[in-house]
Amino acid sequence: MNESITKPFTKAEIEAMRLASRDEDGVKRRFWKKLRQVGLRIPFAEDLLAAYFCAVDPATPRRVKFILLGAIAYFIFPTDAIADFLPIIGFADDAAVLATAITQVAGSIKDTHRKLAREALGAQS
Numbered sequence: 001m002n003e004s005i006t007k008p009f010t011k012a013e014i015e016a017m018r019l020a021s022r023d024e025d026g027v028k029r030r031f032w033k034k035l036r037q038v039g040l041r042i043p044f045a046e047d048l049l050a051a052y053f054c055a056v057d058p059a060t061p062r063r064v065k066f067i068l069l070g071a072i073a074y075f076i077f078p079t080d081a082i083a084d085f086l087p088i089i090g091f092a093d094d095a096a097v098l099a100t101a102i103t104q105v106a107g108s109i110k111d112t113h114r115k116l117a118r119e120a121l122g123a124q125s
Contacts, residue, residue: 027069028056030076044095048075049117051102054109064108071101 031052035045042048054060055068074097102109 024069027073027076031072034076042095044098045121046114046117047102048072048098049120050109050113051098053113053116054105057110057113060108064105067101067105071098074098 035048051068052072055065055072060068075094
């Protein structure tokens with residue numbers, strides 16, 4: 001089994017999971033709203049969408065869902081380390097959080113999730 005799936009949660013992961021799990025449907029709604037707002041301006045849009053599709057996939061392990069929902073929650077909530085309205089650097093912290101989450105669960109993000117991400121981006125352009 002993948003070590004990143006079986007190791008204990010960090011305090012930061014637990015807090016992000018608590019935040020996202022309190023209102024998973026709200027996280028999903030706000031995700032799409034924020035993605036429409038920033039659209040293709042963010043260079044990590046495909047990874048973000050693949051993470052989203054993995055997180056909402058019923059076959060995804062619960063720990064993976066929590067980690068990805070935590071990263072997605074960080075992306076959508078307005079209070080984060082660097083204000084998202086700042087050009088270029090505004091999403092640097094969001095990208096770093098997402099990259100860290102994806103690194104932890106990379107084996108769980110399947111080709112089908114990436115395909116759905118590309119399709120969603122194609123529909124947006």
